[in-house]
Amino acid sequence: MSSGNGAAMRETENHFDVVVVGGGIAGLQSALDLADQDYRVLVVEKQPSIGGRMISLSKVFPTLDCASCITTPKMSAAAHHSNITLMTYTTVDAIEPAGDNHRLTLTQMARYVDTSACIGCRQCEYVCPVEYPDPFEQGMGALRAISVPFANAIPQYAVLNPEYCIGCGACVRACASDAIRLDQQPKTLTVEAGAVVLATGFHLNSTSLKPQYNASRSKDIVSPLQVERLLAPHGPYGRVLRPSDGKIPDSVAFVLCAGSRDQSIGVPYCSRVCCMYSIKQAMLLSGALPTADITIYYMDIRAFGKGFEQFYQNAKAMGISFVKGKVARITPQPNGDLMARVEAIEEDGRVMENRHDLVVLAQGIVPELVSPERLGAAKEEDGFIRRPDPLRPAWTGREGIFVAGTAAGPKDIVDSIMEAGSAAMEASHYLTQKRATADANAPSLELEVIGAASE
Amino acid sequence: MPAKLTEAHRQALKLFREQHSDLDGTLKKYVADFRHERKQITEALRKGAGTVPELTRQTGLPVDQVLWHVTAMRKYGTVQEAGADGDYVKYEFIEQNGK
Amino acid sequence: MSEQKKSSNPKTESQKPRIGVYICRCGGNISDVVNTDALAGKVKQLGDVAACRVETFMCSDPGQATIVEDIQKQNLNRVVVASCSPFLHELTFRTVVQRGGLNPFLYEHVNIREQDSWAHKHDPVGATSKALRMINAAVGKLHHAEPLERIRMGNHRQTLVVGGGIAGLKTAAELAGKGVPVILVEQSSSLGGRVALLARTFPREDEGSVLAKKLIAQVTDHPLVRIFTRARIERVSGFIGNFDVKIAFEPKPDASASSDPQGAGHSANAAEVYASVGTIIVATGADPYKPARGEYGFGEQPAVVSLADFLRQLATLPNGNFIWNGKRVRNVGFLHCVGSRQVEGVNPPQADGKINDYCSRYCCTAILQQALTLKMRFPDVNVFDFYQDIRTYGGHEDYYTKSSAAGVVFLRYHAEEPPVVEPGENGSALKVRVKDYLTFGEEVEVPLDLLVLGVGLVAHDIPELIDLLKLPVGADRFLQEVHPKLRPVETAVNGVLLAGTAQAPMNIEETLSAAGAAAVKAAIPLSRDAVELDPFVAEVNAEKCNGCERCLTECAYTGALFKETVQVDGESAVKARVNPGLCFGCGACVAVCPTRAIDLKGWTLDQFDAMIDGLVEAVPVEG
Numbered sequence A: 001m002s003s004g005n006g007a008a009m010r011e012t013e014n015h016f017d018v019v020v021v022g023g024g025i026a027g028l029q030s031a032l033d034l035a036d037q038d039y040r041v042l043v044v045e046k047q048p049s050i051g052g053r054m055i056s057l058s059k060v061f062p063t064l065d066c067a068s069c070i071t072t073p074k075m076s077a078a079a080h081h082s083n084i085t086l087m088t089y090t091t092v093d094a095i096e097p098a099g100d101n102h103r104l105t106l107t108q109m110a111r112y113v114d115t116s117a118c119i120g121c122r123q124c125e126y127v128c129p130v131e132y133p134d135p136f137e138q139g140m141g142a143l144r145a146i147s148v149p150f151a152n153a154i155p156q157y158a159v160l161n162p163e164y165c166i167g168c169g170a171c172v173r174a175c176a177s178d179a180i181r182l183d184q185q186p187k188t189l190t191v192e193a194g195a196v197v198l199a200t201g202f203h204l205n206s207t208s209l210k211p212q213y214n215a216s217r218s219k220d221i222v223s224p225l226q227v228e229r230l231l232a233p234h235g236p237y238g239r240v241l242r243p244s245d246g247k248i249p250d251s252v253a254f255v256l257c258a259g260s261r262d263q264s265i266g267v268p269y270c271s272r273v274c275c276m277y278s279i280k281q282a283m284l285l286s287g288a289l290p291t292a293d294i295t296i297y298y299m300d301i302r303a304f305g306k307g308f309e310q311f312y313q314n315a316k317a318m319g320i321s322f323v324k325g326k327v328a329r330i331t332p333q334p335n336g337d338l339m340a341r342v343e344a345i346e347e348d349g350r351v352m353e354n355r356h357d358l359v360v361l362a363q364g365i366v367p368e369l370v371s372p373e374r375l376g377a378a379k380e381e382d383g384f385i386r387r388p389d390p391l392r393p394a395w396t397g398r399e400g401i402f403v404a405g406t407a408a409g410p411k412d413i414v415d416s417i418m419e420a421g422s423a424a425m426e427a428s429h430y431l432t433q434k435r436a437t438a439d440a441n442a443p444s445l446e447l448e449v450i451g452a453a454s455e
Numbered sequence B: 001m002p003a004k005l006t007e008a009h010r011q012a013l014k015l016f017r018e019q020h021s022d023l024d025g026t027l028k029k030y031v032a033d034f035r036h037e038r039k040q041i042t043e044a045l046r047k048g049a050g051t052v053p054e055l056t057r058q059t060g061l062p063v064d065q066v067l068w069h070v071t072a073m074r075k076y077g078t079v080q081e082a083g084a085d086g087d088y089v090k091y092e093f094i095e096q097n098g099k
Numbered sequence C: 001m002s003e004q005k006k007s008s009n010p011k012t013e014s015q016k017p018r019i020g021v022y023i024c025r026c027g028g029n030i031s032d033v034v035n036t037d038a039l040a041g042k043v044k045q046l047g048d049v050a051a052c053r054v055e056t057f058m059c060s061d062p063g064q065a066t067i068v069e070d071i072q073k074q075n076l077n078r079v080v081v082a083s084c085s086p087f088l089h090e091l092t093f094r095t096v097v098q099r100g101g102l103n104p105f106l107y108e109h110v111n112i113r114e115q116d117s118w119a120h121k122h123d124p125v126g127a128t129s130k131a132l133r134m135i136n137a138a139v140g141k142l143h144h145a146e147p148l149e150r151i152r153m154g155n156h157r158q159t160l161v162v163g164g165g166i167a168g169l170k171t172a173a174e175l176a177g178k179g180v181p182v183i184l185v186e187q188s189s190s191l192g193g194r195v196a197l198l199a200r201t202f203p204r205e206d207e208g209s210v211l212a213k214k215l216i217a218q219v220t221d222h223p224l225v226r227i228f229t230r231a232r233i234e235r236v237s238g239f240i241g242n243f244d245v246k247i248a249f250e251p252k253p254d255a256s257a258s259s260d261p262q263g264a265g266h267s268a269n270a271a272e273v274y275a276s277v278g279t280i281i282v283a284t285g286a287d288p289y290k291p292a293r294g295e296y297g298f299g300e301q302p303a304v305v306s307l308a309d310f311l312r313q314l315a316t317l318p319n320g321n322f323i324w325n326g327k328r329v330r331n332v333g334f335l336h337c338v339g340s341r342q343v344e345g346v347n348p349p350q351a352d353g354k355i356n357d358y359c360s361r362y363c364c365t366a367i368l369q370q371a372l373t374l375k376m377r378f379p380d381v382n383v384f385d386f387y388q389d390i391r392t393y394g395g396h397e398d399y400y401t402k403s404s405a406a407g408v409v410f411l412r413y414h415a416e417e418p419p420v421v422e423p424g425e426n427g428s429a430l431k432v433r434v435k436d437y438l439t440f441g442e443e444v445e446v447p448l449d450l451l452v453l454g455v456g457l458v459a460h461d462i463p464e465l466i467d468l469l470k471l472p473v474g475a476d477r478f479l480q481e482v483h484p485k486l487r488p489v490e491t492a493v494n495g496v497l498l499a500g501t502a503q504a505p506m507n508i509e510e511t512l513s514a515a516g517a518a519a520v521k522a523a524i525p526l527s528r529d530a531v532e533l534d535p536f537v538a539e540v541n542a543e544k545c546n547g548c549e550r551c552l553t554e555c556a557y558t559g560a561l562f563k564e565t566v567q568v569d570g571e572s573a574v575k576a577r578v579n580p581g582l583c584f585g586c587g588a589c590v591a592v593c594p595t596r597a598i599d600l601k602g603w604t605l606d607q608f609d610a611m612i613d614g615l616v617e618a619v620p621v622e623g
């Protein structure tokens, strides 16, 4: 029984039409759009599961679809596609030209589990005696030293975290399939590709860039990714609680642009999605906590996409309060309250001190890939992957190397999906041109013209 | 193959322990703390359901750690919610059969 | 043209049904309301249910694997999944069933989330009982299910692109580059659309006409692209893989009176083009909002201009003093959100009675780009910017930062209190009265020599095309995609795709990405020899058909039903027949047939009867 790999990678197989780097929504969409045209595609994902950020979101703006409900079909379609091979827990470390192709150096990290034997039954996880803060839950829940990463992970293989493993061997004894390999070592592999799509995504910049918000001094000054998990149906607490002591919050504040639009921290640009996800989170919170006060401190509400403005107006109508103001400081009080000092721009600039018990900092979106040069691309001043040709927004300027999604700049899911399609189109165009020898079966245009048409 | 370790398993375990020897004892300390805390919380819960602040008072552990343990135990099926007390959820221990 | 294979899967035919029922908790979305364990207990007692399981996420890999394994190990021959909307996962599970070795149409999807747990949040007992009835109906339906095969039809492996702006040009260039022949139809006499008219485009300050020219060059000489200008789509029929299109032409401006198309030699003006294409891309673009006469003084005050006019003229002005229409200009205002983000009761409705409540996305950046250019070229001009929110998202923020640094003065108004434009005093052409929320909501008066209206984008008016292609249109009048998050370029009409601002306001870069995405979705079905369609079409039982032709009058789809003369016992008889490619499976014919000779495959009358029985007979689950 296969647990995820549509086409299992054979040892000897090392040439693909396209390698997609990153298995987030952008990478998966590119892979599907290429595989559906019968190109053979390898998706390389650093994490133990594909799905990227999107699989960890609660619901998505502006449709409020449940994120895992709309991401799993994509993940599953990619995993079971006969033209797609998945390699998870593997990084792409270097991409170099190799003749007409690209040679990619990959490192497959040690899972300490033989994926051809693991059936994802989780018996190892049930007997493992060590638990640590679950990265998928942004540290809020627990994960055992060996475990399947999360409920709807693809593929469903256990992974052992050597940082927390005490080497007791309980899992080895518990595994009926004898899949645990404590002597597994990281492996370096090379593959060749006709074309490459970089879809390496983003992460959020550190809250320490804004010392005035004191995130290190209170567990209740949280990241928006934590709020996504708090709101997810299967989240760490099963409901919304503040992480410091489990209190059901009664006053939640969002501080927008808390890591963007600020030259002094190196992020002069706007992160594009935080206004919208904050509005979304505010709406979901007001559903989960009907009596709580919810405030969004903002500079500009950037609700610019299709259906976004209406979403924003709905949030206002629901009673979420929008305050145009600069948050100068957040100070944790000894009793756990958080005092926000706000200059209310629309109320004659008066300074208010507001009490909240949960504060969300809209951190800035920065590229996950630090050195695109190593993957055959270049970067812009802002650190995202450079796209020099205004007419080919998916092209990195390097032969056969394309980019999709947030790897090229902050953006939301639908814009990532558009770019992913566009990158897939550019790649298939490129591959066709590359192969084009005088083809006897080349298609020709068929139509019937009666009279002289204007052309 | 379950339950009994073969020679190959033992070799692998040995290699693993060598490669991940906890030289400065960080992991050892983490696991000792983890077990101690988990035991205290379990004992407190065995006396009856409680909220996170109540369990904190009983155990003297840091409050955020108490929350983390209780919700971890909830995930792995040894704790469940038992109503609420004001702004806090009450948690109760689920006695496991045969344990 | 259709070839329908008969399934020969031994597992699925004429066996006693062994049905597997899978109930999804949906991570709590369902099980927080529906008592899924109690439900499973009851389902197990239903006739012919051989397996019933509950999973946290049925769609996850372990969930899918369970179904496959059960089919194989427990010899299931029919499957029901009770989970979320079939819109999300029906296809997922049909594929799973197929992986298990069954015909994918021996599968029923029951929606116990949208139609049950979400609808009856406060009635868990009722919701659980409803779920049982729904599952019972599906089980009943499956008793009468037959293995079906998707309909395979020939495929015309070329694409029609409607619209010759950058979206249309980009899709054509990409498809042709991939080897797909393209017919591009443009209604005007030139290619390039609006971009060709832009002096400078953000964010790279490229010249619009240069960008357009480059794209035009890629398609005009391409052997796989045929371009028709002054052309429009006159007729479309068919379906994915097999659209038959007729293209007609506008007479040349200088043409003499039209000639008789039936006449001997067609004149240049009477040309027609016929083509069969597999996919169609609609790239008809959007228009700048045209303010009503008097809206912010537009059309009444000569000093009020639209952004589009302003940027065209600004590019042609010599440096030195800023002279506009012969007058020296010292104070210029820019007004955001003209024709966008309108509020009911504040802004008068548009011609169709609706307001434009959406944000036009491109204009904030376009306005600040112009404000900045103006400030750079004419530093002593005072620039005032009247806005609600500055939406210079992503890297466009640079224009905002630089405009602020260059001394543009910002004034923030609220949508409920839009600025008022009045004739000026003391030598200035205009005066704008506005409550500025950046200075404590104080009402200020700003004298201006020129006011630029930052007009939004409105959907291009294409009623004929909407009608011909049966395109869905949103409340904002833009063409509507299937799913605004996951499938932004596909429409509800299979094979018809959207590229660029026909779907929603967007800037050039976004338009080009959308065009690439539309191109790939057009290329995918064309990469095969045949297209496959769902088998849910009508089928006539010739034995029962008495040739009354009632169904023919009822059918709304041209060509879907036709009559045929056949020999029965040596005599000729008229019988109805279905063209499966053209049938939409609406069932109108089924309803009027007096002899029950027509059935919809996958939705037969027997199946409906069984479902109704299933719904009424189930025993409610106790709390």
Ligand SMILES: Cc1cc2nc3c(=O)[nH]c(=O)nc-3n(C[C@H](O)[C@H](O)[C@H](O)COP(=O)(O)OP(=O)(O)OC[C@H]3O[C@@H](n4cnc5c(N)ncnc54)[C@H](O)[C@@H]3O)c2cc1C
Binding pocket: A021, A022, A023, A024, A025, A026, A027, A044, A045, A046, A047, A050, A051, A052, A053, A054, A057, A059, A060, A061, A062, A090, A091, A092, A093, A199, A200, A201, A202, A203, A204, A224, A225, A228, A273, A277, A280, A368, A369, A404, A405, A406, A407, A411, A412, A413, A414, A416
């Ligand atoms: C809190 C929050 C809420 C959001 N809510 C919404 C919402 O409601 N609606 C919406 O539309 N958008 C939302 N977004 C934005 C959305 O998350 C992104 O648009 C989307 O996830 C981008 O997808 P991606 O594939 O580009 O990147 P990612 O999801 O980051 O995927 C990139 C993948 O590449 C992998 N990778 C990176 N480097 C390598 C390497 N060298 N080798 C191999 N693999 C690598 C990563 O592990 C990752 O899996 C939200 C964002 C945040 C932060």
Ligand code: SF4
Binding pocket: A256, A257, A258, A260, A261, A269, A270, A271, A272, A273, A274, A275, A276, A300, A301, A302, A362, C393, C394
């Ligand atoms: S999207 Fe909104 S919150 Fe995020 S940086 Fe831009 S303006 Fe600030």
Ligand code: SF4
Binding pocket: A304, C336, C337, C338, C340, C341, C358, C359, C360, C361, C362, C363, C364, C365, C388, C389, C390, C391, C454, C456
């Ligand atoms: S982009 Fe700016 S000017 Fe345009 S409608 Fe949106 S908020 Fe208004």
